[in-house]
Amino acid sequence: MSDAGTGRTGRARWAMRGRDPEEEHRASTxxxxxxxxxxxxxxxxxxxxxxxxxxxxxxxxxxxxxxxxxxxxxxxxxxxxxxxxxxxxxxxxxxxxxxxxxxxxxxxxxxxxxxxxxxxxxxxxxxxxxxxxxxxxxxxxxxxxxxxxxxxxxxxxxxxxxxxxxxxxxxxxxxxxxxxxxxxxxxxxxxxxxxxxxHGGRRTPWHPGHIAERYGLFTIIVLGEVILASFTAIQAASTGHGLSTPVLQITGGGLLLVLALWWLYFIDTGAELSTLRTALLWGYGHYVVFAALAAIGAGLEAALATIEHHAHLTPRGAGLAVALPVALVLLVLGVLHRVAGTGTGSHALLLSGGALVVLALGYAAPALGPGGAVLGAGLTVGAVLAVQLSVLRRSPAGRAGLRRD
Structure with a gap:
């Protein structure tokens, strides 16, 4: 490692002098x-x-x-x-x-x-x-x-x-x-x-690129929890009454949600955390993203338990248990991408529109069934992703961002 401000290689024994915030190739240890x-x-x-x-x-x-x-x-x-x-x-x-x-x-x-x-x-x-x-x-x-x-x-x-x-x-x-x-x-x-x-002093020498990578890795961790929770619930449902249509709908919808939300999060990784205000807003906003992503797994399990008659949830409650956290992720991602300079007003508007559709599908779960609501949510987020990718490919800045990914 290069000691901050010295340009020399190596570390002084027991010293904690601060790392270079512009260090190249900084990655998670x-x-x-x-x-x-x-x-x-x-x-x-x-x-x-x-x-x-x-x-x-x-x-x-x-x-x-x-x-x-x-x-x-x-x-x-x-x-x-x-x-x-x-x-x-x-x-x-x-x-x-x-x-x-x-x-x-x-x-x-x-x-x-x-x-x-x-x-x-x-x-x-x-x-x-x-x-x-x-x-x-x-x-x-x-x-x-x-x-x-x-x-x-x-x-x-x-x-x-x-x-x-x-x-x-x-x-x-x-x-x-x-x-x-x-x-x-x-x-x-x-x-x-x-x-x-x-405030009012020399900024702690954190590395913007390293911070963005660390947050990305934690995003993958909570998405992994969604996959694990979904697998556990699906395994229990399939061994009980077999893979019925609602179970398959929730399975497909859950996998679509994981893939599309992952892609939307990493659609442009060039977060610009140049000021303390931006870094704090971006960092603190991730509480909602992380908590909501992990809650999607709990919602999928609750929806599966509902169709198996093992839960005290109404169909609407089961649909909203998935729709609410998905909508929160979309809404906050739109804000965070804008704060970090990786999104536009149209991007945030698209994500907000997707969130409203997902909420409507969750509310309509009594008519669609919990499985239909979850599958609809997955297809909706997938459609939001497809539109966003299409918009990015039409703009020079967007094409550059996609190439970086």
């Missing part, structure tokens, strides 16, 4: 990929519990618990990813502290069930304590070694520590409305820490 594997477990637990909540008719509480749990998962991943992009020295202390964070992720995943069933965040917070202690240690190392970024690193360490104390204190907060009020206040505090830490 094997340790980052291993770190992501722990989140496969956490995301699958969240999606599984959401499926059970939908199938049992606990739609409102299930969605609320899912949103809370997924925020914890996403925020833990995002904190590590942006830090690693700026200060990944890959030395022994860095690797050991990363392994500690991975342990915290697994503890967090073990607490997902308690959140859904009892609203108990104790184990999730315990996992966060493990992760945050390691992350604070990393920021303090960066502050000690990187003089130019010291002020920001100390702000990050302080902000992370203070908000974590707030999460611990929240465990003793009364339940009901007050519990969710304190949760939202702490979420706002978490989101404010990066903006405060980066």
């Amino acid at each position: 094997p340790l980052e990929l291993l770190f992501d594997l722990t989140f496969v477990v956490a995301v699958s637990q969240a999606a599984l519990r959401l499926h059970h909540a939908l199938a049992e008719g606990r739609t409102g509480p299930g969605i609320a618990a899912y949103a809370a749990v997924f925020f914890a998962i996403w925020w833990a991943w995002m904190n590590f990813t942006w830090f690693a992009s700026a200060y990944d020295t890959d030395d022994v202390p860095y690797r050991l502290l990363t392994l500690v964070q991975m342990t915290g992720v697994l503890v967090l995943a073990a607490g997902v069930r308690a959140v859904f069933e009892d609203g108990d965040f104790t184990v999730v917070v315990a996992g966060y304590v493990v992760m945050r202690l390691a992350l604070i240690s990393q920021w303090l190392r960066a502050a000690l070694a990187h003089r130019e970024g010291r002020a920001g690193a100390l702000r990050y360490a302080c902000g992370v520590a203070v908000v974590q104390l707030g999460w611990i204190a929240r465990l003793w907060a009364p339940g009901g409305t007050w519990a969710w009020t304190t949760f939202l206040v702490l979420v706002a505090a978490e989101l404010a820490v990066p903006a405060w830490a980066e």
Whole structure:
């Protein structure tokens, strides 16, 4: 690796001086990929519990618990990813502290069930304590070694520590409305820490290309959860009553959704994260994309359970369980592509139109059947993709973007 600002090869032992934000050929490291594997477990637990909540008719509480749990998962991943992009020295202390964070992720995943069933965040917070202690240690190392970024690193360490104390204190907060009020206040505090830490000083030397790649890899992870959830549900349905027409419709629709949404996300990978405001909007907006993509898998399972009469969902509820997260992905992707300079107004309008059609199909599930609604959603997103590709091929800038892909 090339040390930031020196142009020489190699790393000073135990130093965490910050990586070059313009470093060429910057790619995810094997340790980052291993770190992501722990989140496969956490995301699958969240999606599984959401499926059970939908199938049992606990739609409102299930969605609320899912949103809370997924925020914890996403925020833990995002904190590590942006830090690693700026200060990944890959030395022994860095690797050991990363392994500690991975342990915290697994503890967090073990607490997902308690959140859904009892609203108990104790184990999730315990996992966060493990992760945050390691992350604070990393920021303090960066502050000690990187003089130019010291002020920001100390702000990050302080902000992370203070908000974590707030999460611990929240465990003793009364339940009901007050519990969710304190949760939202702490979420706002978490989101404010990066903006405060980066404000008025030298920007943390994260690498825009590396960040875009890391987000793309996490997108593939949550799409993989959709595939896994779909396979599990299809296997159970086929061994019960065979592959009926509704099962085949949901299978085909689910696979179309995975392929088309993947293609729409990666239709142009040249995200321009040139300013802090753009980076924060783009990075924070991915919470909805990631959470909604993983929720599609839970919705497909719930739809299959409905047609097999194993769920307390109406056909409309089953159709909307898939349509709502698909529509959210389309709407937010349109905004994110525009924010990052990879989309146009017509692109966002096309995605918004597709989202409205998908929602209408979900609402019409009593007439179409859950299988017909899901298949229609898959065909709709596929049509949106086909139109977008056709538009891009007609423009010089679009052809250049397709060649980069």
